[in-house]
Amino acid sequence: MKRETFSSGLAVFFATLGSAVGLGNIWKFPYLTGQYGGGAFLAVYFLCILFVGLPVMLGEFYIGRKTRKNAVGALNQLKPGTSWKYIGIMGALSSYLIMFFYSCVAGWVYFYLFKAIKGDFAGITMAAAKTQFGEVIMGPLSPIVWQFIVMAVVASILAMGVKDGIEKITKTLMPLLFVLIIICDIRALTLPGAMEGINFLFQVDFSKLTAAAVLTALGLAFFKLSLGMGTMITYGSYFTQDNNLFGTATKVALSDTLVSLLAGIAIFPTVFSFGMEPSAGPGLLFMTIPLVFSQIPFGNVLLVAFFFLTSIAATTAMLSLVEVPLAYLNEERGVSRPKAAIINAVIIASIGILATLSVDKASLLGSYTFLGRGFFDWFDYISSNILLPVGGLLIAIFIGYIVKKEDIKREMSNNGKLNIDFVFNVYYFILRYVTPALLLIVFLNSIGIIKF
Numbered sequence: 001m002k003r004e005t006f007s008s009g010l011a012v013f014f015a016t017l018g019s020a021v022g023l024g025n026i027w028k029f030p031y032l033t034g035q036y037g038g039g040a041f042l043a044v045y046f047l048c049i050l051f052v053g054l055p056v057m058l059g060e061f062y063i064g065r066k067t068r069k070n071a072v073g074a075l076n077q078l079k080p081g082t083s084w085k086y087i088g089i090m091g092a093l094s095s096y097l098i099m100f101f102y103s104c105v106a107g108w109v110y111f112y113l114f115k116a117i118k119g120d121f122a123g124i125t126m127a128a129a130k131t132q133f134g135e136v137i138m139g140p141l142s143p144i145v146w147q148f149i150v151m152a153v154v155a156s157i158l159a160m161g162v163k164d165g166i167e168k169i170t171k172t173l174m175p176l177l178f179v180l181i182i183i184c185d186i187r188a189l190t191l192p193g194a195m196e197g198i199n200f201l202f203q204v205d206f207s208k209l210t211a212a213a214v215l216t217a218l219g220l221a222f223f224k225l226s227l228g229m230g231t232m233i234t235y236g237s238y239f240t241q242d243n244n245l246f247g248t249a250t251k252v253a254l255s256d257t258l259v260s261l262l263a264g265i266a267i268f269p270t271v272f273s274f275g276m277e278p279s280a281g282p283g284l285l286f287m288t289i290p291l292v293f294s295q296i297p298f299g300n301v302l303l304v305a306f307f308f309l310t311s312i313a314a315t316t317a318m319l320s321l322v323e324v325p326l327a328y329l330n331e332e333r334g335v336s337r338p339k340a341a342i343i344n345a346v347i348i349a350s351i352g353i354l355a356t357l358s359v360d361k362a363s364l365l366g367s368y369t370f371l372g373r374g375f376f377d378w379f380d381y382i383s384s385n386i387l388l389p390v391g392g393l394l395i396a397i398f399i400g401y402i403v404k405k406e407d408i409k410r411e412m413s414n415n416g417k418l419n420i421d422f423v424f425n426v427y428y429f430i431l432r433y434v435t436p437a438l439l440l441i442v443f444l445n446s447i448g449i450i451k452f
């Protein structure tokens with residue numbers, strides 16, 4: 001059977017953006033920026049995108065498109081019989097860890113969509129918004145049911161294939177997402193006291209920056225751009241042959257960052273306008289957005305639209321998360337796509353329950369903690385702050401020192417058809433020296449070997 005690819009440059013862009021844009025932008029980015037003090041965190045995040053994220057993303061595209069294989073098979077083909085394939089295996093592991101908690105939060109989003117359709121948020125007050133969020137996450141049964149629904153949706157789309165599943169869904173729905181977020185922004189910016197939120201987001205005060213904040217910004221950059229775990233290798237393997245990899249990487253990173261900022265602009269003015277704490281944590285999105293729309297005409301329609309599109313963003317990102325182990329099972333182990341989709345959904349839904357039941361200290365499994373973190377937090381911490389940056393470091397070393405420079409240049413210039421001499425040289429230098437050095441420094445610092 002012929003291996004599938006996306007059908008056009010536009011499809012490549014939307015599918016890849018569909019992977020990058022997700023709960024990371026709408027849920028994680030705002031609450032982390034809130035917890036780590038706003039503008040200064042944002043500035044470090046931008047630097048991470050530029051000097052670490054983009055170079056690693058290009059490296060992953062190269063590995064994928066050159067070999068046209070899943071993450072494990074791709075590394076095996078480039079360096080047969082070596083341990084480099086473990087980057088792919090580690091990637092599949094990260095994919096599971098992320099999915100365990102991601103599917104839980106996606107479940108809340110689906111649930112909120114359902115509640116918005118029922119009209120549960122009409123004329124809501126801040127206190128009521130908090131109570132509703134508490135009820136949604138505490139369950140214990142309903143968040144698990146929603147998590148299962150999420151996994152059933154993801155598995156069904158993936159079973160349909162790369163073109164009929166992933167491509168169709170992302171191409172139809174990603175453009176809508178932009179329109180909706182901009183509408184939310186306009187509303188948020190016209191709230192009384194909106195400027196305070198904007199100032200919080202953009203005012204840079206480096207005295208607030210801690211080592212933990214820098215590590216978190218780095219982890220967020222990887223998480224946001226779906227890097228360090230083979231997602232972009234796998235998607236890269238479906239790219240068209242004439243796609244300009246530099247162009248795609250730049251456009252995706254820019255658009256993704258734009259969506260994060262737009263989400264921040266929708267959320268922080270509301271936080272300040274209603275006197276909430278910007279450091280409210282994972283519940284931030286769920287407690288603010290219903291308030292944004294609560295008192296305006298057609299507010300409920302907009303609320304439904306917002307949670308619908310957040311569901312879409314979460315779903316398209318999950319497609320790419322699950323595609324990593326799925327493509328591996330399919331190509332290396334000969335399991336059919338539909339079967340591999342079901343196997344993965346079952347694994348994720350069953351272990352994911354641990355995350356769902358440990359969200360809060362008062363949750364059913366909330367008292368099972370280790371070093372102060374429960375299951376939910378550990379899944380997130382190990383994947384975002386450890387595995388993704390380590391995966392990224394290994395990919396940077398692999399591309400910068402193991403693969404031949406000429407081979408990379410040939411693939412990235414589409415066999416010499418694109419004139420990329422200058423950008424390629426800048427890129428290669430950054431990837432070889434700057435990216436690994438930054439990754440190492442942040443790491444050694446976070447485990448306490450060096451201090452700055």
Ligand code: PHE
Nearest residue numbers: 020022023024223224226317
């Ligand atoms: N980038 C996605 C988001 O921001 C999450 C993700 C991480 C997707 C890793 C794929 C791989 O929500």
